[in-house]
Amino acid sequence: QVQLVEAGGGLVQAGDSLRLSCAASGRTFSSYIMGWLRQAPGKEREFVAALSWSGGSTLYADSVKGRFTISRDNAKNTVYLQMNSLKPEDTAVYYCAAAYGVRWPKASEYDYWGQGTQVTVSS
Secondary structure, three states, X not given: OOEEEEXXXXXXXXXXXXXXEEEEEOOOOOOEEEEEEEEOOOOOOEEEEEEEOOOOOEEEOOOOOOOEEEEEEOOOOEEXXXXXXXXXXXXXXXXXXXXXXXXXXXXXXXOEEOOOEEEEEEO
8 A cells, every 4th residue: 555645844934945755655666756746725736846766867847946856765765855945936735646657747647645735935
């Protein structure tokens, strides 16, 4: 049974940093793409960042490039999203997700999802 458990959300001020974590369990994720996606109130879920667990290559949305960093800890089976220089428009529920395969998936193509963690950035 695959489980993705996010942690690390909270309320911060603009310019602050947060680190989200996603503890993955239930299978070997070496053939998976791990992603972070977010959904703000009244908006569709959108891609934020993704990482190839085996090769370590990464992909970012333009809106977060240079501010967010996705990484993994193989020993802990955990994926992180370091978020710096946060802006009010980053406010959303952030989801960790996993997709089997070797190409970057669309948001709808992720196979497993965590429960989400709220990030609120005040101005």
